[in-house]
Amino acid sequence: xxxxxxxxxxxxxxxxxxxxxxxxxxxxxxxxxxxxxxxxxxxxxxxxxxxxxxxxxxxxxxxxxxxxxxxxxxxxxxxxxxxxxxxxxxxxxxxxxxxxxxxxxxxxxxxxxx
Amino acid sequence: xxxxxxxxxxxxxxxxxxxxxxxxxxxxxxxxxxxxxxxxxxxxxxxxxxxxxxxxxxxxxxxxxxxxxxxxxxxxxxxxxxxxxxxxxxxxxxxxxxxxxxxxxxxxxxxxx
Numbered sequence: 386x387x388x389x390x391x392x393x394x395x396x397x398x399x400x401x402x403x404x405x406x407x408x409x410x411x412x413x414x415x416x417x418x419x420x421x422x423x424x425x426x427x428x429x430x431x432x433x434x435x436x437x438x439x440x441x442x443x444x445x446x447x448x449x450x451x452x453x454x455x456x457x458x459x460x461x462x463x464x465x466x467x468x469x470x471x472x473x474x475x476x477x478x479x480x481x482x483x484x485x486x487x488x489x490x491x492x493x494x495x496x497x498x499x
Numbered sequence: 500x501x502x503x504x505x506x507x508x509x510x511x512x513x514x515x516x517x518x519x520x521x522x523x524x525x526x527x528x529x530x531x532x533x534x535x536x537x538x539x540x541x542x543x544x545x546x547x548x549x550x551x552x553x554x555x556x557x558x559x560x561x562x563x564x565x566x567x568x569x570x571x572x573x574x575x576x577x578x579x580x581x582x583x584x585x586x587x588x589x590x591x592x593x594x595x596x597x598x599x600x601x602x603x604x605x606x607x608x609x610x611x612x
Contacts, residue, residue, distance in 0.1 A: 419600040428503075428543070428589050428603035452571065476600075483593050484549045486532040486557060487601060491541040 397496040405464050406493045408458040408475035415477040420460045422471045470497045501526045504603035505590050512580055512611055520575045520607050522590030530593040531573040535586040548573055580611040
């Protein structure tokens with residue numbers, strides 16, 4: 386079936402460096418993509434989203450890139466801080482705008498080294 | 500404060516004893532969903548609802564029921580819980596058009612013994 390996946394289960398970076406977390410999806414009908422951050426003991430927290438008619442979107446210290454040709458999504462975090470340590474999930478929704486919920490990847494655990 | 504509230508946060512129960520996990524949102528969202536999170540399997544959708552009285556199965560609906568009698572509430576019902584339903588459960592809600600994604604609750608840690 387359709388799925389959304391992440392390339393690496395764990396990513397370790399030095400504090401202050403930039404992080405790039407990748408995600409591949411297989412559903413060509415996917416129209417809306419979201420990155421979530423989940424800290425230990427908490428629910429997923431919205432970071433940034435992007436629609437399929439865009440290829441880049443920027444937020445505060447975060448950028449999401451979408452390459453529809455190869456069905457690839459990435460999250461870039463600039464100048465990582467200790468508070469960025471968490472598990473990051475990509476999620477996708479089809480053209481219904483998420484009315485039937487989201488499909489999640491398995492997550493990448495971002496570890497910030499001091 | 501805009502939020503999704505789940506109760507209880509933690510629950511230990513015995514096999515076969517019916518239970519309900521409540522979920523309420525105060526954002527007037529049309530869409531609501533339930534997910535379970537298991538190690539190595541990520542978040543999987545159990546049921547979703549597009550609006551009042553409109554619900555449908557997600558990827559792993561077996562052993563669960565839901566109802567959507569009011570827009571703000573979306574309870575998850577386990578009629579006869581089994582140990583394989585031990586998991587971390589999340590409720591989420593989203594506005595029409597999926598703007599700003601879904602907002603998640605804090606989770607319910609369920610253990611069935």
